[in-house]
Amino acid sequence: MMTIQKKWLSVCVSIGMGIFSVAQTRAEHAQIELVVRGKEVQKVAIADQEPPLGGVNPRPLLKVKANEPLVMQFILTNIYPHGVVNAVKVRYFVVKVKQTKQKQVPDLKTGVVTMGTIVMNFKPKCKVGARLRFRVSEPGVYLVRSDTVHTKSDHEHFSSIDLVVE
């Protein structure tokens, strides 16, 4: 009887540790507030994560005119509390896409309106952000996005807004 109880306890502990471990790896690591501002309107997006591809939050949509002066701004706060993560890449970009709500990010080799990267060590509570002015001359659908790459985690964080240029 004791043996069965011990075995059951051992299984419970294993499952518990597994759940704890999954919860740890799936924990929030970053908050990213992304803002795109046009002449009269602006949209704000909050952090999402991949996988699943494209995240789970609905993506805000901003309609602007071609050649309208626009501002993109993001602020990323690292909320992962368990030490330093080296050589994290933070990307921010505006790129042409086929349609709104597109889940797949293009390869960033063509159709890029503007792009920036920052490679840095992430310590708990560190921040990184950028603000830039841009215009889009060609009507179409564009993805404005800020994201992390190489966080050595099973997921990455991003924040994105669809931009429809008329």
Next chain:
Amino acid sequence: MLLKGFLCLVGFWMYADSGDGCPQFNLTVMVDAEGEKVTSLQTHLVPSDRKPSLVVLTVRKNQPLRVKWIVHNVDKLFEFSDVYVHFFAVEEEEIGQKKLPDLGRDVDHEGVMTMDFKPGEKAEGTFSLTLDKPGAYLIRAETLYMADSVHEHDHFAAVEILVE
């Protein structure tokens, strides 16, 4: 005990004053205009009595530019905690102007990050830039608030762009 005290003193002196010509941070700004590349001449200290001489790149209006900046702690001993790194591209009144332009609404590109720099560690970034108005522009990467600390100075590297 005496040796420990001496080492502490030497360490404090090295941390507080690296001398004018030997910054503990190397900052670099590079600009690539469709194959024509320029790199900042040196890391400047702030405050400093010397007028920095900056390399100037002449480009066409709307010519795509790619900027790369690097911040490198070249000190072999010291870690610098919570260093603010700031980089920007902004229009200025003229090439060679002494006063820093206002970084208000008209800044073309601006970013900031915070990081601990262990000896030898670096941070770097890139950004694309298209300047659609003729004029003079400053592209600069700098450390902030180190001058307010025991370190007593900040660092920057910059390149100027003349858009024709």
